[in-house]
Amino acid sequence: MSPASPTSLAIRAEDLCKHYALGHGQPPKKAIDGVTFRIGEGERVGFIGRNGAGKTTLLQMLAGIAEPSGGILHVDGKVTAIFTLGMGLREDLTGLENIFVEGELMGRTREQTQALVDEIVAFAELGAFIDRPVRTYSTGMKARLAFSTIVHIEPEILIIDEALSVGDVKFGAKATAKMRELTRKGRILIVVSHSMGAIEDMCSRCLWIDEGRIRLDGPPSEVTRAYLDEVRRADEAKLSERFRHQLVNESLLPGWSIDAAEMQSAEGLVVQHVVTGDSCAFSARVRAPAGEGFQAVLGLHRLDGLAVLETTCRFDGQSAAMCASGERRLHLDFGRLPLNYGLYKAQLEIRTDAGPAARRAVLFEVVNPRPPRGGRPVLVYPSTLTVTKTS
Numbered sequence: 001m002s003p004a005s006p007t008s009l010a011i012r013a014e015d016l017c018k019h020y021a022l023g024h025g026q027p028p029k030k031a032i033d034g035v036t037f038r039i040g041e042g043e044r045v046g047f048i049g050r051n052g053a054g055k056t057t058l059l060q061m062l063a064g065i066a067e068p069s070g071g072i073l074h075v076d077g078k079v080t081a082i083f084t085l086g087m088g089l090r091e092d093l094t095g096l097e098n099i100f101v102e103g104e105l106m107g108r109t110r111e112q113t114q115a116l117v118d119e120i121v122a123f124a125e126l127g128a129f130i131d132r133p134v135r136t137y138s139t140g141m142k143a144r145l146a147f148s149t150i151v152h153i154e155p156e157i158l159i160i161d162e163a164l165s166v167g168d169v170k171f172g173a174k175a176t177a178k179m180r181e182l183t184r185k186g187r188i189l190i191v192v193s194h195s196m197g198a199i200e201d202m203c204s205r206c207l208w209i210d211e212g213r214i215r216l217d218g219p220p221s222e223v224t225r226a227y228l229d230e231v232r233r234a235d236e237a238k239l240s241e242r243f244r245h246q247l248v249n250e251s252l253l254p255g256w257s258i259d260a261a262e263m264q265s266a267e268g269l270v271v272q273h274v275v276t277g278d279s280c281a282f283s284a285r286v287r288a289p290a291g292e293g294f295q296a297v298l299g300l301h302r303l304d305g306l307a308v309l310e311t312t313c314r315f316d317g318q319s320a321a322m323c324a325s326g327e328r329r330l331h332l333d334f335g336r337l338p339l340n341y342g343l344y345k346a347q348l349e350i351r352t353d354a355g356p357a358a359r360r361a362v363l364f365e366v367v368n369p370r371p372p373r374g375g376r377p378v379l380v381y382p383s384t385l386t387v388t389k390t391s
């Protein structure tokens with residue numbers, strides 16, 4: 001089959017806007033707020049961004065479902081958009097009948113579709129179900145039929161919104177390979193996904209949409225990394241706000257304080273996250289009246305309150321470790337910490353014969369060395385833990 005002139009496929013948007021009137025004298029919602037880009041033949045473009053960033057609105061304009069409020073949009077080529085895989089299927093028709101209906105909708109003759117039927121059915125892995133009404137199919141089967149039909153009929157510009165959950169992992173890989181094949185033939189593919197892994201696997205370019213604007217446009221690996229960094233930073237800010245009360249730094253007796261506290265890697269670098277099972281240490285600078293001894297009690301808690309360990313060291317006021325200024329460095333080596341993933345608090349309390357003299361806590365995160373690909377970071381940690389190393 002040779003679809004019409006795939007050589008001139010292109011999408012060009014200039015200062016494109018979509019505003020929604022909210023009524024009641026409220027300013028309109030700028031779902032898309034002046035975006036400019038060009039997508040050419042053979043490009044596989046992923047759109048990423050937070051919920052409500054404007055991805056679906058942009059796709060709807062490209063698909064001709066939503067009317068732009070301003071700017072220029074030129075789409076050269078026939079767009080096939082899949083917003084919910086399987087939605088367009090006619091429930092009372094069989095799978096086979098649906099293939100022919102879709103073929104007709106995509107401008108193919110019955111003969112052209114007929115030539116593809118065996119391939120479509122085999123790809124969709126539907127077996128004998130192909131002759132049964134679609135209403136008897138599971139959601140996954142409907143999605144596989146819709147996807148298989150559309151990609152085999154070879155749309156010129158294919159737009160898919162979060163539709164990669166077409167089946168299991170094996171089918172996902174097959175679907176990705178098929179879409180690559182399409183773009184090798186010059187077709188354009190546009191995908192919206194919250195799965196960074198899917199975007200990296202499928203796309204040759206990635207646009208990060210943020211509050212209706214293009215924040216970044218470039219190679220998927222770079223754009224998804226920048227996006228995930230930002231998601232992480234925003235989560236950190238939220239978390240540090242939430243756990244602010246945990247970050248104790250108290251001086252309880254005159255002349256006593258903990259001037260710095262940090263978690264360190266085996267190499268002595270300040271760290272805010274520790275890979276589970278790796279060596280780490282707690283390091284702190286304690287200011288005490290010269291010549292006075294104390295007890296340092298270090299407690300480790302998971303942030304849900306679970307006590308993990310408590311260890312006590314005694315510092316003799318007369319020992320050589322005591323310097324004239326009364327300042328000393330404590331270094332408590334945890335060795336290889338067998339902690340599970342999560343957020344933890346290490347709190348140091350300095351005790352004297354007169355009672356607790358100072359307290360200080362740091363938060364740190366134990367992370368998974370091999371996080372699952374895609375999506376948001378599995379774990380996050382508060383940004384207020386930035387501490388500078390002192391000599």
Ligand SMILES: Nc1ncnc2c1ncn2[C@@H]1O[C@H](COP(=O)(O)OP(=O)(O)OP(=O)(O)O)[C@@H](O)[C@H]1O
Nearest residue numbers: 020029030031049050051052053054055056057058
């Ligand atoms: N019909 C509408 N009327 C008013 N506001 C709308 C309408 N459709 C979308 N919006 C708003 O426009 C903004 C962009 O929505 P859109 O659905 O395009 O975001 P998205 O990036 O696709 O989000 P998600 O990842 O959650 O699907 C949101 O703030 C949304 O509330």
